[in-house]
Amino acid sequence: MAGADCAASSKLEFAVQMSCESCANDIRSTLSGVNGIHGVDINVGTEQVLIDTTLTSGEVQALIESSGRRAVLKGMGPSSFKDLGAGVAMLGPEGNIKGAVRFLQLSEKLCLIEGTIDGLKAGLHGLHVHEFGDLTSSCLSCGSHYNPGKNRHGGPGDRDRHAGDLGNIRADEAGRANFRIEDDCLKVTDIIGRSVVVDSGEDDLGKSAHPLSQSTGNSGERLACGIIARSAGLFQNPKKICSCDGVTLWEERDRPIAGTGRRSADPPAANL
Numbered sequence: 144m145a146g147a148d149c150a151a152s153s154k155l156e157f158a159v160q161m162s163c164e165s166c167a168n169d170i171r172s173t174l175s176g177v178n179g180i181h182g183v184d185i186n187v188g189t190e191q192v193l194i195d196t197t198l199t200s201g202e203v204q205a206l207i208e209s210s211g212r213r214a215v216l217k218g219m220g221p222s223s224f225k226d227l228g229a230g231v232a233m234l235g236p237e238g239n240i241k242g243a244v245r246f247l248q249l250s251e252k253l254c255l256i257e258g259t260i261d262g263l264k265a266g267l268h269g270l271h272v273h274e275f276g277d278l279t280s281s282c283l284s285c286g287s288h289y290n291p292g293k294n295r296h297g298g299p300g301d302r303d304r305h306a307g308d309l310g311n312i313r314a315d316e317a318g319r320a321n322f323r324i325e326d327d328c329l330k331v332t333d334i335i336g337r338s339v340v341v342d343s344g345e346d347d348l349g350k351s352a353h354p355l356s357q358s359t360g361n362s363g364e365r366l367a368c369g370i371i372a373r374s375a376g377l378f379q380n381p382k383k384i385c386s387c388d389g390v391t392l393w394e395e396r397d398r399p400i401a402g403t404g405r406r407s408a409d410p411p412a413a414n415l
């Protein structure tokens with residue numbers, strides 16, 4: 144995995160409850176000098192904080208919250224203004240495993256996959272893009288790993304791999320996996336409408352003698368999945384990147400701030 148210094152950065156958008164400029168200064172001083180944070184843009188009026196970073200959204204959220212304020216991730220956008228494609232998938236809502244996975248095409252070659260998944264057992268879990276965005280039989284109808292090149296199963300560093308093979312994510316003792324993967328095989332435009340699935344066990348990356356190793360990495364049952372939707376409207380205002388993509392996971396206590404910013408706190412009007 145690339146180190147923080149040579150990793151490609153993206154912009155993360157957070158809603159943070161703040162009422163005055165001094166709150167913004169607190170957040171700025173908390174983030175200043177932190178390795179992996181390259182820019183901080185705070186709008187007190189809209190309670191919006193944009194962070195240019197190579198850290199995971201979970202790491203940045205923890206940093207902001209260390210200033211004493213709750214933060215809710217609203218989305219991810221590019222550091223430049225080029226729209227090369229972006230997508231987002233929400234895992235759940237049924238079951239105990241919940242999360243959001245975001246896909247952002249950073250360049251012709253590089254795709255960033257960023258997310259947080261809660262409710263996992265501590266340890267490694269295989270993560271894959273699957274062929275179909277079909278959840279009619281839950282994750283079982285998602286098809287196989289996305290594999291347009293008709294290759295064998297492998298890992299992120301391999302040439303011979305399914306395009307959808309994203310390797311493993313690691314959940315901590317609390318059951319949370321924060322991850323940030325830079326991949327030069329997957330393309331966002333190819334996976335809109337497909338699905339992302341997290342598995343119960345570790346993906347052996349096609350390197351074991353198990354009969355399933357070369358087809359699935361023997362990573363166990365499919366625990367949770369979500370359809371990858373295109374993130375629209377991300378790049379409309381070049382002065383202020385709106386990375387808010389409409390998928391926001393928050394705890395009930397964060398409801399007041401989760402609805403701020405570009406997203407209306409009111410339910411949308413019925414359109415019958």
Ligand code: ZN
Nearest residue numbers: 288296305308
């Ligand atoms: Zn595979």
